[in-house]
Amino acid sequence: MNAAHHSDSRVDALRARRWFWAMTMLAVPTMGALYQTPRSQPGLGSGILVLVSALALIATGVQAARIVTALAGPPRIPRPWEGATARPAKEK
Secondary structure (H helix, E strand, C coil): CCHHHCCCHHHHHHHHHHHHHHHHHHHHHHHHHHHHHHHCCCCHHHHHHHHHHHHHHHHHHHHHHHHHHHHHCCCCCCCCCCCCCCCCCCCC
16 A cells, blocks of 8 residues: 555545635636626627536536535445445345
């Protein structure tokens, strides 16, 4: 195991927080572009900018929400097969 890649939960939380703030900082100018686009001249370029801005805003918002849930949300319900090497077979 490489010493630089150890599985310390503090490192994972720091990395998650860094990604959360990166997503937030990306969402701010994306929202600004989405807010300003309807004020510009209508056309194909404006439509594409709205589409790209909206998709980017949705993606960053969803990812930031997932990170916050992982960091501050309630613990997940343990599943019976967690810790096992494979999932149990489905009953028919």
